[in-house]
Amino acid sequence: MNKFSKIEPSYFSKDGCRLVWIGIDEDDTDTVILNKEELERLVEILKNNHVGNVELEDNVSEILINSDVVQFRLKDRDQLEAPSNDFRDKVLEYAKIPHDTLSVQTSSKEFYASGWSTDQTSKSPEKSNKPKMSLLQAILSGNPKKIDHEISPSDLFRIFATRRSTRKFAKTKVEDWKIEKILAAADTAPTAGNFQGLEVFYVKSKKAKEALVEAANRQPFVNAPLVLVFCMNPSRVKMNFPSEMLAKFSLQDATVAATYSQLAAHALELSSIWIGMIDEKKVQAILGTELRPSSILCIGYPDMRKPPKSRRKLKDLIHVLED
Numbered sequence: 001m002n003k004f005s006k007i008e009p010s011y012f013s014k015d016g017c018r019l020v021w022i023g024i025d026e027d028d029t030d031t032v033i034l035n036k037e038e039l040e041r042l043v044e045i046l047k048n049n050h051v052g053n054v055e056l057e058d059n060v061s062e063i064l065i066n067s068d069v070v071q072f073r074l075k076d077r078d079q080l081e082a083p084s085n086d087f088r089d090k091v092l093e094y095a096k097i098p099h100d101t102l103s104v105q106t107s108s109k110e111f112y113a114s115g116w117s118t119d120q121t122s123k124s125p126e127k128s129n130k131p132k133m134s135l136l137q138a139i140l141s142g143n144p145k146k147i148d149h150e151i152s153p154s155d156l157f158r159i160f161a162t163r164r165s166t167r168k169f170a171k172t173k174v175e176d177w178k179i180e181k182i183l184a185a186a187d188t189a190p191t192a193g194n195f196q197g198l199e200v201f202y203v204k205s206k207k208a209k210e211a212l213v214e215a216a217n218r219q220p221f222v223n224a225p226l227v228l229v230f231c232m233n234p235s236r237v238k239m240n241f242p243s244e245m246l247a248k249f250s251l252q253d254a255t256v257a258a259t260y261s262q263l264a265a266h267a268l269e270l271s272s273i274w275i276g277m278i279d280e281k282k283v284q285a286i287l288g289t290e291l292r293p294s295s296i297l298c299i300g301y302p303d304m305r306k307p308p309k310s311r312r313k314l315k316d317l318i319h320v321l322e323d
């Protein structure tokens with residue numbers, strides 16, 4: 001069970017906050033981000049010792065405040081919990097004084113494309129004429145402005161920002177039309193010279209899936225409802241470069257294609273785990289190929305939906321070279 005850890009300032013708005021839970025794994029934190037209004041509502045309920053709920057702006061999550069326990073829920077599923085007393089003390093203590101923002105970081109509710117670029121769908125001229133911050137300016141200033149904007153569930157930036165790996169899949173079968181879309185997504189990926197230096201193995205065989213578990217350092221979740229193995233095929237890359245370069249291209253081709261499939265899976269409300277820890281020889285024997293596998297993508301409906309993991313600060317990731 002995840003343990004409620006702390007409340008800290010938001011990366012974006014000095015009036016919002018981040019509620020952080022520590023996961024089972026060491027590197028695993030679950031963070032729920034509240035905007036100003038959500039935090040105010042939470043504080044109001046807690047201050048008055050009421051029970052109630054705070055609906056979050058993504059329209060799928062809410063915080064339920066009960067007398068004994070506070071729960072963060074995603075689409076009617078229990079996700080994270082904290083004893084009400086501890087949670088109340090920490091939140092009310094935090095709310096006593098104003099806070100400054102932390103630095104910019106991507107997260108489900110912070111990293112919206114519309115925050116950085118011209119909002120072409122905006123009907124309001126005053127709004128769209130406002131100077132917009134570029135992503136770079138936002139990173140450097142640490143204080144980007146978010147523009148209110150309807151985000152569709154399939155908005156690409158929402159897909160990026162809400163994806164979370166899953167290592168426990170529900171038994172539910174993945175629909176064929178979804179499988180087709182995931183495979184087609186791999187096919188739309190860019191490849192070096194458009195030579196498509198990769199092959200995708202769609203592993204339906206139960207026996208082969210079980211064998212892949214063994215070939216992937218006995219990671220049990222490799223036996224997932226949908227298993228795709230991305231292999232490099234440098235012989236397809238008909239370019240006049242040294243073989244090491246062609247090998248590198250085919251590794252990149254296979255990796256980018258797997259990434260496209262992973263994002264497509266998430267857009268289809270599935271979840272996935274990328275497996276890089278594989279014994280290449282064993283995987284080759286299972287697939288009956290001499291092509292080198294680069295990754296296994298295991299996909300299915302998650303047993304439990306979780307919020308995305310946090311990352312290092314964006315400004316620490318981006319290294320800007322200027323004249």
Ligand SMILES: Cc1cc2nc3c(=O)[nH]c(=O)nc-3n(C[C@H](O)[C@H](O)[C@H](O)COP(=O)(O)O)c2cc1C
Nearest residue numbers: 163164165166167219273274275276277278308309
């Ligand atoms: C190149 C690569 C190799 C990975 N190999 C494994 C693996 O063998 N086993 C595993 O459980 N997760 C593996 N992962 C998944 C990462 O642990 C996971 O993406 C990371 O913890 C970030 O979590 P997130 O995907 O939920 O954001 C791998 C991911 C990548 C990109």
